[in-house]
């Protein structure tokens with residue numbers, strides 16, 4: 080079993096494995112690094128506070144930036160593996176003919192929302208960059224994380240758009 | 252467009268989008284933005300959207316979520332499901348219906364750690380169901396034990412839903428976690444009673460096994476000792492103020508990592524998979540939250556809270572009446588929404604009303620979660636019963652719901668007890 | 684009739700809402716004979732750092748917040764966050780407004796909004812669960828701080844800074860994550876910390892302060908008729924700052940009174956004050972330098988602030 084199948088299952092649905100595999104790999108490694116860093120930072124901060132009387136300077140704001148990165152890195156992955164929560168009470172019972180019309184509409188709507196979010200994140204980030212917004216203690220610029228988030232929203236939107244052309248396999 | 256300035260119409264459109272199968276997170280964001288635009292114009296509404304996603308994605312208090320998810324996923328990776336079941340089984344096998352009670356305990360424990368009813372149903376069905384069938388337990392009782400036991404996870408700390416509730420109502424997350432402990436234990440005890448009721452009224456003739464010697468029972472605890480220790484470490488750390496709830500998540504994740512490492516179950520590919528799952532779930536949950544916040548801004552600007560407050564108080568300006576109406580709303584919404592969406596959507600509307608009636612907001616958080624649990628197993632649409640049905644294909648949905656009758660009965664009793672004796676909720680957090 | 688929406692993130696019971704904004708809103712309605720009304724939203728449209736942009740982008744018409752919540756954005760208000768300013772919030776608030784009008788506003792930090800007023804809270808002091816008799820006692824204590832400047836001050840005094848929002852103050856202190864806190868008198872009382880904290884160490888003029896703003900969307904302001912604008916103006920600027928200062932002085936006095944028998948207050952001796960002044964001088968200098976980065980003469984603004992404070996204190 081390759082890494083991609085191990086971390087995301089055997090790709091029975093959605094994009095073909097060839098396209099999904101590299102995305103899975105990159106995101107998995109990036110998220111693993113972020114999560115381990117967030118965990119490690121808290122542990123070092125708490126231990127430092129009690130044992131050495133010196134917490135990590137700026138631990139709070141570093142955690143905040145890593146959280147934002149994690150959320151938006153996870154978005155294309157959640158989209159790829161269809162993990163967005165939906166109400167499937169009715170959709171599961173629709174005849175195939177109707178579902179063939181419904182599915183692209185729903186996907187296009189979702190793509191549109193993500194593009195809208197990406198656009199506004201980008202604009203907000205450029206406003207923050209305009210006034211030189213930074214974090215409180217370490218004075219790290221915060222705009223880049225906004226640009227980063229916007230770009231990942233677009234990645235997720237592209238994946239979802241591609242899905243329109245790959246109907247769910249294994250569904251009759 | 253101007254129709255959307257009225258929240259009644261906006262809410263209707265939202266539900267149409269949801270039933271069409273638009274992901275909850277995106278439907279909320281869309282309606283929130285378009286509705287807000289109908290009230291204050293497109294340009295301000297767009298700015299608000301960008302700010303909401305940008306500011307809330309950097310919230311320190313919310314960093315608790317991925318870290319708790321990570322802790323849970325590591326504990327799952329450590330093979331807790333089988334260990335929990337073996338331990339519960341060793342202690343309960345000699346009692347009447349012991350296997351079903353062991354299933355309830357194991358499902359409660361497992362769902363509490365992993366936080367997903369889907370994962371609980373699929374994992375525990377594989378472990379517990381064959382065993383119960385071997386000993387002649389009827390499918391109704393077996394499946395109901397799994398479905399009901401799995402609801403306990405959102406109450407027993409750490410609980411993602413309680414974190415969201417705490418963020419939205421500005422309540423202390425540590426206190427909310429501590430408040431969930433007693434009602435969670437009460438839930439387990441009452442479900443054990445439900446198993447006995449089922450056996451009594453179903454006239455099931457179930458075998459009782461020999462009691463294991465104490466020594467063997469203690470040995471059976473070995474597999475869960477690590478996880479229990481971790482739970483005690485996290486909750487004790489919060490209770491005694493060694494660290495904040497946010498920090499406890501990071502410390503817990505670190506502890507869980509250590510646990511997997513010590514058990515020799517740490518391999519790179521498996522760990523990567525665990526962390527990847529954590530990131531996906533984090534993204535999915537935060538996008539529901541961002542969507543709900545966007546929608547909440549629309550609610551705020553449209554005057555919905557005020558209108559509903561007027562409506563509720565006109566029906567009956569009596570605390571009990573208000574709570575009963577809210578309970579009903581949750582049971583109905585529970586037919587279409589899962590817990591997280593339900594809580595993020597309704598709590599911003601309800602909590603000011605409840606607070607105005609003099610209810611403690613810690614208490615209300617626990618109450619809402621319990622009612623959500625009940626909605627998971629209430630026909631016609633009980634999320635956990637549906638999930639289980641999708642995993643165990645050879646059992647009829649009717650059979651599962653029939654088995655759940657006695658569990659629902661004791662759940663009603665639990666809700667009444669919590670209403671009558673708020674101390675069950677508030678005792679532990681108030682000792683902090 | 685114009686209805687202005689106001690974004691508010693403080694709880695409605697906070698005196699800044701109940702004793703400052705609510706009566707001020709009523710006055711605006713009164714002087715314009717109901718033609719201009721302010722509607723405070725039941726819930727905030729965003730977290731406190733978002734407030735300025737909410738008004739700037741026209742999401743809400745009026746918004747207030749703390750300058751320091753968006754680090755890097757406002758450099759000039761740091762002038763009003765310095766140690767040893769005044770024990771009177773009227774003095775610091777009015778002086779802050781006058782310096783803004785005379786010098787700071789040329790930095791152009793408030794583009795797109797009309798500044799309704801600027802103000803500060805009362806003197807910020809140190810409160811702790813552990814004894815503080817001298818400045819040396821602060822060393823090694825874990826102190827919750829809320830701003831970059833307070834972070835520098837705490838670090839310089841040898842304290843271990845603990846980060847976290849003020850709404851989490853009770854949690855941090857009751858659980859022992861922090862030993863003490865930098866707060867004005869009012870906030871100790873408002874966040875129910877009287878029973879947890881046992882010691883206070885006060886410095887004349889305060890050890891730190893917090894600058895705050897109330898702003899309005901510029902286009903929205905321009906949409907109000909010149910006659911009504913003229914009626915509203917006397918309720919803004921210096922008058923509004925004075926009003927905010929009076930409110931803070933009143934609740935600070937109440938906060939101080941409520942500490943009776945619960946918190947032992949120790950005032951810094953003249954020798955200790957000199958020691959503290961020397962130790963904090965580099966921080967003050969670096970803040971002035973930061974203000975100068977905007978093209979304003981930071982030293983002139985600093986000197987004017989203290990001159991104005993002295994004048995206002997003399998009048999009182």
Ligand code: NA
Pocket residue numbers: 362363364366404405406407408409410411
């Ligand atoms: Na849980």
Ligand code: NA
Pocket residue numbers: 582585586625626627628629630631632633634
């Ligand atoms: Na239900």
